[in-house]
Amino acid sequence: MxxxxxxxxxxxxxxxxxxxxxxxxxxxxxxxxxxxxxxxxxxxxxxxxxxxxxxxxxxxxxxxxxxxxxxxxxxxxxxxxxxxxxxPDPAVTADNPWLAVDGEGLIQLHAAAPPAPSALRAAMAQAVEEVPRYGMGNGYHPLGLPVLRERIAARYTERGLATRPEQILVTTGSQHAIMVVLGVLAGAGDAIIVESPTYPHAIDAARRLGARVTSVGVSSGGWPEDLVSGAMRQAAARLAYLMPDFQNPTGALMDDATRSAVVGAARRTGTFLLVDETWSELALDEVPRTAPMAAFDTGGTVISIGSASKLWWGGLRIGWIRTTAALARRMAQHRASVDIASPVLEQLVVAALFERLAQTRAERRRTLRASRDALVTELRARLPGWEFAVPPGGGTLWIRLDSGSAASLAEAAACHGVRIAPGPWFGLEGTLDGYLRLPFTQPPQVLKEAVTRLHTARRLGLTGAVRRPDALSPMV
Missing domain, CATH: 1.10.10.10 (Winged helix-like DNA-binding domain superfamily/Winged helix DNA-binding domain)
Structure with missing residues (x-):
């Protein structure tokens, strides 16, 4: 038409x-x-x-x-x-309330989730055309559709890590991937290392297993390799969860020398490394090229997970695990007791999106960089006492407050129409209350309005207790 x-x-x-x-x-x-x-x-x-x-x-x-x-x-x-x-283009849209505001009228800055890219519609149309031939089977593919596993494996190979489709297990999002890996490799009483700060749901998954969770500090400046190695050795860690590519929430990027050293230390201590690469495709500035962490591994120490949620769209709920072929089969058997397999249509959509990878990366780089720069400019103008490093990629700022409690600020901000994620959500036992995570995955105009509201909330002030995110308020 x-x-x-x-x-x-x-x-x-x-x-x-x-x-x-x-x-x-x-x-x-x-x-x-x-x-x-x-x-x-x-x-x-x-x-x-x-x-x-x-x-x-x-x-x-x-x-x-x-x-x-x-x-x-x-x-x-x-x-x-x-x-x-x-x-609409999120980088230039002045009024996009159906993307930025929830049903209660709050600007949603508690979740670092971008809207869908322009390529999604065409990929969905292509997937719908292809799905009828899959309807001749029963629809259950515990390892994932072969076409999607081939494209994920090909992308790892392009990045310098030779990978066969047999090494890929498709999951229902990266959170599901974390649960599958922990369910197979860890159990009650095992020591698990996490970064501090880190992705909150990784902590939740480890605690749900009854594991002993301990942390090692990371900042926008990077990972102290000796502290990571020492933590794995002293805790006799079964597994360490790391996010080396534009770490959530700090935005830090681990260099190749540190990657190699950490993998070597994990091999010596018998520690599995669960490496979350959810943000790996989202460099916003020119940065040194880094290899996937598994490229430094020769013995199955590194298990990598990825997701369609940040590069493409969280509503697809598709993730993946890269490991040895034998361990991928074992994990597929384990996941069958939970969800059997991921949806066929969504897998076909993601397979089609891999054909449009360069287009989406360019779009994300343009829109996220515009939003990041707008947020940085507004914060420096209105809240100059807040300290942060501008990340070269990813989707979040990790901010050190000049005074006061992030938990109290979050309560005050909600009263002024913006939901934010205080530092304690990203740490163990109530730590990090002097910090705040702000994502730049919303349009610039929304972020400017959010900072205006935060400035007002900080000026007026409100006391309150921190609340962990609940099941209906996803932290991503």
């Missing part, structure tokens, strides 16, 4: 005759029709005069609705040529 008539748009859009202001209701209805697929993307819309006549409203009303859609990124116009529907 190349264009829509005024009559067709009028049938597809129900703004309600008594809605006020009508132009906003009309714009919201058009936006909902685009997002819902009733109005295709890149289709020419009717002239303002024609649509106004059909709807029985003034041309000024339709002009205002079109202006609002253009401002929000759902309409592109060229003088003399008309207007076409579009999807």
């Amino acid at each position: 190349r264009f829509l008539s005024a009559g067709q748009v009028a049938r597809l859009v129900d703004a309600g005759p008594h809605a006020r202001p009508y132009y906003r209701a009309l714009a919201d209805a058009m936006r909902a029709a685009v997002m819902g697929g009733q109005i295709p993307v890149r289709v020419r819309m009717p002239a303002e005069r024609d649509l106004a006549r059909t709807l029985g409203v003034s041309r000024t009303t339709v002009t205002a609705a079109y202006d609002l859609l253009r401002e929000r990124g759902f309409l592109e116009s060229r003088q003399g040529s008309g207007s076409w529907t579009a999807l």
Whole structure:
């Protein structure tokens, strides 16, 4: 379809005759029709005069609705040529509340999750075309669809780590991957090393097993190799969970020399390394090229996990594990008692997205860098006492407050319309209360408004106790 008539748009859009202001209701209805697929993307819309006549409203009303859609990124116009529907670019969209605000009207800065990239729609359409031939089977693929495992393995090989599809196990997200690995390799009483700060759900997974969790400090400056090695040796650690690529939340990137040293230390102490590469594709600046940590491993010490959630979209719920072929089969047998296999359609979508990897990386680099720079500028202007290093990649700032409690600030911020993640969420036993994680995965305008609210919350102040994220408030 190349264009829509005024009559067709009028049938597809129900703004309600008594809605006020009508132009906003009309714009919201058009936006909902685009997002819902009733109005295709890149289709020419009717002239303002024609649509106004059909709807029985003034041309000024339709002009205002079109202006609002253009401002929000759902309409592109060229003088003399008309207007076409579009999807918003998070880097330039001024008003995108359906991406940035939850049902309670709070700006969501507690989760570092970007919206879907522009490639998602085409990848989904391709997957839908392919799924019927998979319907001839039972739909259960405990190791994952062969086509997706091949593309994940090929990507590791491109990054300098020769990998066969037999070494890949597809999971239902990276959190599921962590649970599968720990379920096979660790148990009650085992010592598990985590970074401090670290991904909160990794701590939760280890504690759920009854493991003894201990931490080693990491900062934006990196990992002290001697402390990591010493912690593994002194704790007789069964496993260490590390995030060497734009670590969440510090944004640190581990250099190759440290990677090699840590892998060597793990081999000597008999410690498995669970390496989370969720952010590995998201370099925003020019950084030294690093090899996957498993490239320094020769004996199955390193188990790597990855995810579609940050590069592509968290709603896909697809992750993966790279390990030895034998251990991948063993983990597939273990996961069968939990969820049997990951959804076929979502796996096909991710396989299609791998064909668009370069496109998405370029888009993410542009949008996340714009958001990061906007957040940094606003923080330095409004909250100059807060200290942080600007990360060269990833999606978060790890901020040291100049005074006060991050837990109390989080309570105050919620009262002023923004949800944030205080430092204790990322550490053990209530530590890190002088720190705060702020993601830059929202559009710049949303981040600027969030900092304004944080400035107000800090100025007015509010006391309160820290709360761990619950099952309905995912921390990512």
